[in-house]
Amino acid sequence: MSEEATVDRLTDQLSKYLDTSRINQVRRAYYYAEQAHEGQKRRSGEPYITHPLAVAHILADLRLDHQSLMAAMLHDVIEDTGIPKDALSEQFGDPVADLVDGVSKLTQIEFRTRAEAQAENFQKMTLAMARDIRVILVKLADRLHNMRTLGPLPYEKRQRIATETLDIYAPIANRLGMHSVCTELEDLGFASLYPMRSKYISQAVNKLRGSHQEIIEEIRGRLEEKLTDKELPGRILGREKHLNSIYNKMKFKQKSFHEIMDVYAFRIITESEDDCYRILGAVHSLYKPLPGRFKDYIAMPKANGYQSLHTTLFGMHVNIEIQIRTEEMEQIANNGIAAHWMYKNDQSAVSLVNQNRVDRWVKGLMEMRERADDSLEFIEHVKVDLFPDEIYVFTPKGKILELPGGATAVDFAYAIHTDIGNACVACRINRNLASLSQTLQSGQTVEIITAPGARPNPAWLSFVVTGKARSSIRHVLKNQRKTESVELGKTLLKRSLSGFGRNLSDVSKSQTEAVVNHNQVASFDDLLSEIGLGNRMAYLVARQLVSGEESEEDKARQENISQTVVPSGRSPVTIRGTEGLLVRFANCCKPIPGDPVVGVMDTGHGMVIHSDTCSRIPDGGDPQHRLTHLKWAKDISDEFSVELRVELERQRGVIAEVANAVAVADGNIERINVEEQNAHLSIVSLVVHVNGRRHLARVMRRVRNIRAVTHISRVRY
Known part of the structure; x- marks a missing residue:
């Protein structure tokens, strides 16, 4: 089939929901892309333009708007042809150019590793998503067609793309409620990573389906007969089990193939929400429901907007899984956020709620991006946050919050607001005091107890599961560590300066700047932080501030920073026992107030306090101070x-x-x-x-x- 015929076929598809002027804009984008990609071939040998055209077909199946389709046609133009974004803006307008730019990779920057490049590109796409969610829809369609045509690529590249798809893009499709795209990406990724396993499971499914055909038809017939008797509208569809889903159940739930396939699955599509509940009653009167297997996702939708009634019945000596939903719920179950454009004219309540959920998710991504130190940490938090299973818990006022399975009260606190998470000290679950690390269950009411001045505990990182909680805790701890290292560094520097008979306030600004430049740090606070962390010696920095010079002897000592001893004639530093992350008490001698103590600088980690008789204090022949004399404050009440x-x-x-x-x-x-x-x-x-x-x-x-x-x-x- 010629390319012209293919674009004509797309035009026929678009004519079902777009007007002529918008279809012509999509065609113009196609011809522009065709010219831009002239002479370029895919690995399979086909003209490159076949790829953007296929991506547009996928988006047309989802009935997306004309700007998304234009962006699909042009999505590789900036990256592969050298045409700048400004040229696209001039030809097709800013919205289309922004979509294309959002999908384009950062090709002009050199990255140290492939993982860093992947993370930076994902971060760039996230920023574009925050402005326009259609960016991720174009990207998912692009990834879906690439997965369908992986065959001609080298083995290593196929493995890398398939792994990235299963780790990031399939979970994002699931998070956006796009079930049909998610399952196809998962099955294609599974087939690429494990071709033999995929082949054997596929053959076993086809063989089993043939032998079970009679039972399937008999169950379908009885269900149809029941709906007719009760005068309930509804069409009954069989539900296919996907290869990746079967494999994961066999692997992680330790189930045999026949255990999984002995469940017969049907979907009943009806007209209204009221009909869903009436059909539920009808099927329960036909076969016995299994206790504890009924789920009402209509009253309590999933985090991605999915709505349906789920029930499992026992009949004809087999288990029968049934999902009941309306036509609109079916569209949203399959297409998720993309269904928003299908219902754009009437702005239905279901579609708007789904849009709001996605907006909240994207806002959460942006918060995580702001708190992450770099793109690799950001992508780690995003992967953690793409959980498929949700639990539903209540605030004391009855508001429902969706959280991933395994979430704790700390995750709940951060889901409400970052400030509540940071100030959290205790919780009540169903009105009873409970541990902050206790795993929450659906239906529980959770109340968070906060205290002014409270700070996150580093131990929380061992049990929180949401990306927002993890990134928020790390962000606060990093800032706390920085503040504490500056304060400790200042205390140690003041003490060293006093040995030279000087105060910090006596040192001139020009001398401070000279020492900062000499030590190659960005600011004086950074220099204090380095001292507090134990990376630099306070005595050497004090000597530089006093004399303005650093001797060869000083340089040698700075390089060999593990040398230790207490200088004589210095006033000891006072400690209260509550200094924070950078002052720790040694586990070997467990010093307590009243014990004579010294501080040992632990490079990169601050100060460790030992009893002065502890056998684990480092020996030192150099008379210049890694040990610090300490004294206890008088009013310590801590234990x-x-x-x-x-x-x-x-x-x-x-x-x-x-x-x-x-x-x-x-x-x-x-x-x-x-x-x-x-x-x-x-x-x-x-x-x-x-x-x-x-x-x-x-x-x-x-x-x-x-x-x-x-x-x-x-x-x-």
Whole structure:
């Protein structure tokens, strides 16, 4: 068939829903693209123009508007022919040029890796999506045709494109409710990655379908008869199981092929929402429903706008899955956001709700993009967020929120608002206090308890599942870490300057700038941050600020930054025990207020506080300070962990006595463990929370007074 005939066929297709003037604009875009791609061939040997034309056909099947179809014709012009965006704007208008530019890759930039190039291109497309959602529809149609014609490409390129499709584009199609595009992308990706598995499953499905044809027809006949008896309108369709779906169920749900295929699936399409519920009653009177297998996605639509009634029945010795929906719900189930253009004239409620859901999703993508440090982190968050399964939970005021399966109260808090997530300290699930890490279930009511000044806990990153929560937590922790490293760096620098008899305020601005330039950092705050993180020595920077010069000896010390020792004659730095992410207490000696302590700079991670007698403090022969003398503030009220070793005679109930003694002394047991025991003696390891040495002495005295206790000591490594 000639290209002219193909564009004529497209014209016939468009005439069903577009007027003549708009069809002529699409044809003009086709001829422009044909001229631009003159002489270019696809890997298969076909003229290149066959690809844009096929993409336009896919969008025409979705009944998209004329500007989307024009962009489909022109989508490779900027990238492959050197025609600039301005030329397209002049010929076809800004909206079409913006769509084409949004789909075009960043070919003019050199990337270090293919993953970085993929991430940057996806980020660029996301920005364009935020302005016009049609960008992703053109891209999905482009990807669908490329997947249909992967055959002639080299093996490695096929594998890479198929993996990218399954990781990103099929889940996006699912997120946008475009079921038909999603399932085709998944099956094509599966066939490309695992050709033999795809072939065997396909053959098994065809063989099984032939042998089950009689049962299928009998069930369909009974359903049709029931609808006729009840005078209910509805057409009954068989529902195909897709190869990728079958494979994933076999792989991840550990089901056999016959277990999956012994379920007979039908879809009943009717006229109104009311008819859906009446048909549900009719099929339940025909076959017995399986308990717990009914889902009402009409009253509570999925996050991508999908609506339908799902029920599973048991009849004729087999399970029968039935989906019941209206014609409009069927269109939205198959085409998702693309169905918005089908119903654009009447602006139906279902279509508008679907549009709002997509707008919320794109807005969430933009928030994640703003918080991510780079495009690779952004694409990681997006992949995490493309979950197929949703749960539905309620706010205390009855508003429904959709979250991915496995979501926690922290995910819920960030879904409401970023500020609520950041200030979250506790939660109630169904009015009962619960752990923030508890996995939520559909139908639960979740209430978030916040506190002013609260900050995200780094441990949250181990259990949150939404991209928004993950990116928000990381963003706050990065800013917190930066602020704390600057403050710690300033404290250490002031202390080092005092050794030279100078204050930070005495140093001139020009001298500060000279030292900043000499150390090749962007600003003085960045230099302080480097000191706070342990990447630079405060003493050396102080000496540069005082003298304006750096000796060869200083340079050698900066390069060998692990050298340690405490300089004499310096005032110690005061610590409160609540300094944040960059001041940590060593697990080996577990220092507490009252212990003589020193700070050891841990390159890139800030300061670790040890008891000054700890065996794990680094030795140092260089008299210039990686160790920092510290003193405790007087008004510390926080609790600190201490490990105790208790030797006691074995008696009934003695462990309870020890626990009671700790409680009477206002201590709190974090962990208790019996390490050794024989017929007469036991050795118990206790980790206790105390607020200082005096408190610890009180706890130890109480435990020592127990008659069965023979010895108690504090454990230091």
